[in-house]
Amino acid sequence: MIRYVLARFASLILSLIVASLVIFTVIEIIPGDPAAFMLGVNARPDTIAALRTEMGLDASVPARYLSWVTGMVQGDFGQSYTYRTPVAGMIADRVWVSLPLAVYALILSTLIAFPAGIYAASRRGRPGDMAVMGATQLGVAIPNFWFAMLLVLVFAINLRWFSAGGFPGWDRGVWGGVKALTLPAIALALPQAAILARVMRSSLLDMLGEDFVRTARAKGLSRRQALWRHALRNAMIPVLTIIGLQFSFLLAGGIIIEQVFFLPGLGRLIFQAISARDLIVVESVVMLLVFAVIVVNFAVDLAYALVDPRLRVKG
Amino acid sequence: MRVPRSLISGAMLSLLVTAGALVSFVWTPYDIEVLDVAGKLRAPSAAHWLGTDHFGRDILSMIMMGARTSIAVALLAVGIGMALGVPLGLWAAARRGSLLDEVIMRGNDLVFAFPSLVIAILITAVFGASAVNAIVAIGIFNIPVFARLTRGAALSLWERDFVLAARVAGKSAFRISWEHILPNLTNLLIVQGTIQFSLGILAEAALSYIGLGAQPPVASWGRMLADAQTLVSIAPHVALVPGLTIVLTVLGLNLMGDGLRDLLDPRIRVARS
Numbered sequence: 109m110i111r112y113v114l115a116r117f118a119s120l121i122l123s124l125i126v127a128s129l130v131i132f133t134v135i136e137i138i139p140g141d142p143a144a145f146m147l148g149v150n151a152r153p154d155t156i157a158a159l160r161t162e163m164g165l166d167a168s169v170p171a172r173y174l175s176w177v178t179g180m181v182q183g184d185f186g187q188s189y190t191y192r193t194p195v196a197g198m199i200a201d202r203v204w205v206s207l208p209l210a211v212y213a214l215i216l217s218t219l220i221a222f223p224a225g226i227y228a229a230s231r232r233g234r235p236g237d238m239a240v241m242g243a244t245q246l247g248v249a250i251p252n253f254w255f256a257m258l259l260v261l262v263f264a265i266n267l268r269w270f271s272a273g274g275f276p277g278w279d280r281g282v283w284g285g286v287k288a289l290t291l292p293a294i295a296l297a298l299p300q301a302a303i304l305a306r307v308m309r310s311s312l313l314d315m316l317g318e319d320f321v322r323t324a325r326a327k328g329l330s331r332r333q334a335l336w337r338h339a340l341r342n343a344m345i346p347v348l349t350i351i352g353l354q355f356s357f358l359l360a361g362g363i364i365i366e367q368v369f370f371l372p373g374l375g376r377l378i379f380q381a382i383s384a385r386d387l388i389v390v391e392s393v394v395m396l397l398v399f400a401v402i403v404v405n406f407a408v409d410l411a412y413a414l415v416d417p418r419l420r421v422k423g
Numbered sequence: 424m425r426v427p428r429s430l431i432s433g434a435m436l437s438l439l440v441t442a443g444a445l446v447s448f449v450w451t452p453y454d455i456e457v458l459d460v461a462g463k464l465r466a467p468s469a470a471h472w473l474g475t476d477h478f479g480r481d482i483l484s485m486i487m488m489g490a491r492t493s494i495a496v497a498l499l500a501v502g503i504g505m506a507l508g509v510p511l512g513l514w515a516a517a518r519r520g521s522l523l524d525e526v527i528m529r530g531n532d533l534v535f536a537f538p539s540l541v542i543a544i545l546i547t548a549v550f551g552a553s554a555v556n557a558i559v560a561i562g563i564f565n566i567p568v569f570a571r572l573t574r575g576a577a578l579s580l581w582e583r584d585f586v587l588a589a590r591v592a593g594k595s596a597f598r599i600s601w602e603h604i605l606p607n608l609t610n611l612l613i614v615q616g617t618i619q620f621s622l623g624i625l626a627e628a629a630l631s632y633i634g635l636g637a638q639p640p641v642a643s644w645g646r647m648l649a650d651a652q653t654l655v656s657i658a659p660h661v662a663l664v665p666g667l668t669i670v671l672t673v674l675g676l677n678l679m680g681d682g683l684r685d686l687l688d689p690r691i692r693v694a695r696s
Contacts, residue, residue, distance in 0.1 A: 123533055135545075245678070248673070249674040251648075254670075257666070265655075356538065360540050363540055363544075387548070390548050394544065394545060397541055401536045
């Protein structure tokens, strides 16, 4: 087990290094000098040169990569080119919108998908199953940002239960924040719930065909008892993987939903940074998102090994 | 062999959209470059079957022109994914367990770690927004999908007797992959291609919705929705029509993919009968 964890950890670190190199290189080849861009077309060359030195753009490429990476490890993401404030602070403010949104959506998606998937599996081939499967086909096909627009039309504009967008901030009360994130979380969760319900159903059906379920039925358990006591726990392995993948997707997918609801999250930060050519912010936010994805996948792999000892051997 | 019902309904929906895109090359009900501000935001009527948008353009014509963009972007993105992913997967399978296999598979994991949206954002940050960059962004994400699928399926084929026979006959790994492995993967690749195609349609819509896809004057469903966002309360049809078009297109492709899988995968056929 320890060897497995170490091997996975080494590949985690390697992935992070390669990812940071890719992101740095991509940002590096962008034409244009950020210093010149910030000062505008009428800036004098010596002013630009001074700003370049101040921003650390004079250093060699490897030196700048190293200082970017070592800074990030210490929690220092550098200074925003446009706002002249630490990027770490800007990100920290925004994370408290994007992260709760992703978690909220994940909870909703799980709450919808589990009962739906279990119900469909227990009614395999019957009208209840067909209805759930039909609904999931539809759920997968609906673009979440369009669904978000419909939610706004119905629940914000017509019924006035929620506001159409914006975020009051957590310091104005938890309830206000949760309320502002509710429609966005539903919009994000719906297609994910559809996928998760399908995985839940097919995984359960696979388990219901296994010998240990037949044994359980043979010793006198009803189909329902066999499902709840024996099949469900074993069916959780693929479901857990998908939940892990979905979390990273929800974090990144939130970028679009944040645009629909004008939420001040990482998504809006990244778009503002692109239009202002504030590349250090783009670089850091992208790295953070990729970091989150890689770490979540690592955690899922470990959870896998804990649940299923057979997987440890393969390494 | 019975043709699955999902395949028929899915293929019909997909054909309808494709037909709309093809017809738009020779004819659309109205010219979408002519603006008619006096007739803006009209509800669906006999003159404009799906109504008009905020510039008075005919929405049915816009949908037909947008279908071209959606199909072209998604098709090319699948093409990129297949053209690079399938050879990589075949190569990794032919050299299973080698350093090369390891490098290809870790590379795949790495691309998976960049959500396609994040790739698109990076590309846009570098090269600016355009349909071509949307194709590249979605296409890059398709590469590991096809590489993984191909490698997995090819590995099991390498264990089969007909491959052993070919090896005994002295064929190279390259020729075996090309002449014996690849033809046996066709069905699998067609099914996955359909699925990635529908995901590509969704991704294109999302990218152009946030302004990272096709730029005006090229019509696109995603941008129609972006334009509709502030108008949805006064003229709901401007948001409903493009959205429903996307849903029906993706639904059609997914049904077609499911149906094709049932039709082409003999193992499922046996299990069902």
